[in-house]
Amino acid sequence: MVLNIRTMADYLAKGEMPEYLFWVGCAGSFDDRQKKVTRAFCEILQKAEISYAVLGTEESCTGDPARRTGNEFLFQMQAMTNIEVLNMYQVKKIVTACPHCFNTLKNEYPSLGGTYEVIHHTELLAQLLKEGKIEISEEREEIAFHDSCYLGRGNGIYEAPREIISQLQKDLKELKSCRTKGLCCGAGGAQVFKEPEPGAVDIQVKRTEEIIESGVKKVAIACPFCMVMIQDGLNKTGHDKDIQVVDLAELVQKAMK
Amino acid sequence: MTYFFQFLFIALLASMSYLIAMRFKGILATIRLSQPIQLSDQPIERWKRVFLLAFGQKKMFQKPFVGLMHFLIYIGFILINAEILEIILDGILGTHRLFAPFLGSLYPLLLNFFELLAAGVFLACLVFFARRGIFKVQRLQSENHSELKGFPIRDAYTILIVECVLMAALWTMNATDAVLQSRGVEHFQAVGSFIISENLIPFLDSYSTDALFLIERIAWWFHIAGILGFALYVTYSKHLHIFFAFPAAYYSSLKSSAYIPSLDSVTHEVKLMLGQPASGEAAPTNLRFGAKDVMDLNWKNLLDAYSCTECGRCTDQCPANQTGRSLSPRKIMMDTRDRLEEVSVILSKNKGQFVDDGQSLLDKISGEELRACTTCQACVEACPMELSPLNIILELRRYQIMEMSDAPAAWNSMFSNIETNQAPWKFNPSDRMNWTKS
Numbered sequence A: 001m002v003l004n005i006r007t008m009a010d011y012l013a014k015g016e017m018p019e020y021l022f023w024v025g026c027a028g029s030f031d032d033r034q035k036k037v038t039r040a041f042c043e044i045l046q047k048a049e050i051s052y053a054v055l056g057t058e059e060s061c062t063g064d065p066a067r068r069t070g071n072e073f074l075f076q077m078q079a080m081t082n083i084e085v086l087n088m089y090q091v092k093k094i095v096t097a098c099p100h101c102f103n104t105l106k107n108e109y110p111s112l113g114g115t116y117e118v119i120h121h122t123e124l125l126a127q128l129l130k131e132g133k134i135e136i137s138e139e140r141e142e143i144a145f146h147d148s149c150y151l152g153r154g155n156g157i158y159e160a161p162r163e164i165i166s167q168l169q170k171d172l173k174e175l176k177s178c179r180t181k182g183l184c185c186g187a188g189g190a191q192v193f194k195e196p197e198p199g200a201v202d203i204q205v206k207r208t209e210e211i212i213e214s215g216v217k218k219v220a221i222a223c224p225f226c227m228v229m230i231q232d233g234l235n236k237t238g239h240d241k242d243i244q245v246v247d248l249a250e251l252v253q254k255a256m257k
Numbered sequence B: 001m002t003y004f005f006q007f008l009f010i011a012l013l014a015s016m017s018y019l020i021a022m023r024f025k026g027i028l029a030t031i032r033l034s035q036p037i038q039l040s041d042q043p044i045e046r047w048k049r050v051f052l053l054a055f056g057q058k059k060m061f062q063k064p065f066v067g068l069m070h071f072l073i074y075i076g077f078i079l080i081n082a083e084i085l086e087i088i089l090d091g092i093l094g095t096h097r098l099f100a101p102f103l104g105s106l107y108p109l110l111l112n113f114f115e116l117l118a119a120g121v122f123l124a125c126l127v128f129f130a131r132r133g134i135f136k137v138q139r140l141q142s143e144n145h146s147e148l149k150g151f152p153i154r155d156a157y158t159i160l161i162v163e164c165v166l167m168a169a170l171w172t173m174n175a176t177d178a179v180l181q182s183r184g185v186e187h188f189q190a191v192g193s194f195i196i197s198e199n200l201i202p203f204l205d206s207y208s209t210d211a212l213f214l215i216e217r218i219a220w221w222f223h224i225a226g227i228l229g230f231a232l233y234v235t236y237s238k239h240l241h242i243f244f245a246f247p248a249a250y251y252s253s254l255k256s257s258a259y260i261p262s263l264d265s266v267t268h269e270v271k272l273m274l275g276q277p278a279s280g281e282a283a284p285t286n287l288r289f290g291a292k293d294v295m296d297l298n299w300k301n302l303l304d305a306y307s308c309t310e311c312g313r314c315t316d317q318c319p320a321n322q323t324g325r326s327l328s329p330r331k332i333m334m335d336t337r338d339r340l341e342e343v344s345v346i347l348s349k350n351k352g353q354f355v356d357d358g359q360s361l362l363d364k365i366s367g368e369e370l371r372a373c374t375t376c377q378a379c380v381e382a383c384p385m386e387l388s389p390l391n392i393i394l395e396l397r398r399y400q401i402m403e404m405s406d407a408p409a410a411w412n413s414m415f416s417n418i419e420t421n422q423a424p425w426k427f428n429p430s431d432r433m434n435w436t437k438s
């Protein structure tokens, strides 16, 4: 599919306003694996005829990793600069594929002057599937879902990802620790940007062991950092050949007619 | 003679009440040193929390058996203590079973009910004892969790034993009372024997009336002195939760557990730096960024530390702890409480003024522990009272990063990447749209 991606500046130049701003995020913009997810999500939006735009080079890190380390200065610098851009474009609705960007934009920008309706891409995908806006061809398979901390515990989104899986007629295999008890992938709190503290085993390896135990061939995630960590866990346990990690957007895109 | 015991009782009651009041005053004084936070919005939502989490024990029932056992103790404690009112009035007035004539046939019914509740408490304490000492529930073992070594583990067993002994005193009191009634001893009104204690009667029946009289009085005094002593002891123990669970539930955060509140002092400076009007935020009153010691935390953090039951559900769910890292969210709570107790001593020695003792909370919690947290919020989710070890960790991290500049090199380069490249990695910001060209 040829992607037709427009920026907020493109829209503004024509005096138009898209329905959604798609907040791509740093991982979605720069990480080679996650870029595929970004493209898959754009394909779906295009197919479902959703009007959306990206900020392009005007987008900047939300500041989430800085804030979680304790660097409140850097976080607020990023937040205020971003809020200025978002308010300048009079953005109302934001969709993002990153639970960390999602949480920051939704919960933490309002007190600094940036109030938007923010949804996670799994919520939008579940809704599009439910409304029949995307036609799918079904292929039954068993699939596990790894709950992201910032989606589940942080924002109570447990159902949307599961709805996507059942709408795609796939069989969900729940992991041993799931939903409110979902085990972290080990990336959050800016852990992914440094070596882990001394310990017996890497958190991502422990999480991956549960996935291996479940016997699935495929595990769905909904977060760029879970993607990195679970893949690393599979590599380290030597299961990278037999278990595949996919983002839910990729799953939908692949099933899309 | 009766006057003597009345005086003795009043003296005991007054002195214990004074000591307990002083303890609470000391606790509140430490909480008052802390930073402000607004947590009184949405009262209806908050009362709901109190009814669900505290009265209703909603999250305790996520482990149904433990939930039920704890419920027996909890309901027993609250209801049996209604009887304390009678005991106290009897003690002051030198009467015996003051309420019996007023309540008529309801009185034996109530006492039977209390005896059954006491049996529930007794049973539950035995189960809790077995769970710690025989079945060795992992999160309660000091061999696996060094923060439990010493006082905390002794504290846990002490309370369970004392509760059992208090219940036994209650039954002994009622059983001797029943025998004395049946012998028609003056002063002992015929209120009958009761469902549990009547089983003790055969053991007591052979004693002389004088001996029974003595046993009854000893059990009575032991029971009431035990309860008063317990109330004082509780203020030093993890069992402070029996009072603080309720305010802790009321003031628990209604926001997402992933939400981190803004630091106003930073907002003020950032706005100045960006040339924006910095009207809203008052100029910083606290000159420290983040928390080094307990008074830099907010009062809810401190209330949390006082309310913690040291149950370790948080640590049990913590991914860092599960994978052998030194971080334990329960230890964070216990360290905060320990530091508060130290501060409380400083305050009482210096007429309510805090005098720097060269110590701080960060002497108890290492940078390694703080850095191991993934901010996954599993600890907050696991806590039956929605206490947040995470909020304390984050405040300490702020101090660690902003005041001590104590960050690993990898984090420092992440910071400078965000500053110069607008992303945590070293990519050229003008390449941000390159993903569109597959």
Ligand code: HEM
Pocket (backbone or CB within 6 Å): B053, B054, B055, B057, B060, B066, B070, B073, B074, B075, B077, B078, B128, B129, B132, B156, B159, B160, B241, B242, B243, B245, B246, B309, B310, B311, B384, B385
């Ligand atoms: C007001 C009466 C209460 C009494 C007498 C009471 C008594 C106790 C006792 C004796 C234990 C010790 C268990 C052990 O050490 O093994 C305990 C533990 C505990 N209590 Fe309470 N409690 C009360 C209220 C509450 C409330 C309102 C809550 C709120 C949810 C609560 C939450 C807990 C928790 C989480 C534990 C730890 C349980 C564990 O180790 O698994 N308690 N309580």
Ligand code: SF4
Pocket (backbone or CB within 6 Å): B314, B317, B318, B319, B320, B321, B327, B328, B329, B372, B373, B374, B375, B376, B377, B378, B379, B380, B389, B390, B393
């Ligand atoms: S938020 Fe931090 S302390 Fe709490 S469970 Fe997760 S890693 Fe452990």
Ligand code: SF4
Pocket (backbone or CB within 6 Å): B307, B308, B309, B310, B311, B312, B313, B314, B315, B329, B330, B333, B382, B383, B384, B385, B387, B388, B389
């Ligand atoms: S913070 Fe909560 S879960 Fe953790 S030990 Fe204390 S009471 Fe238990």
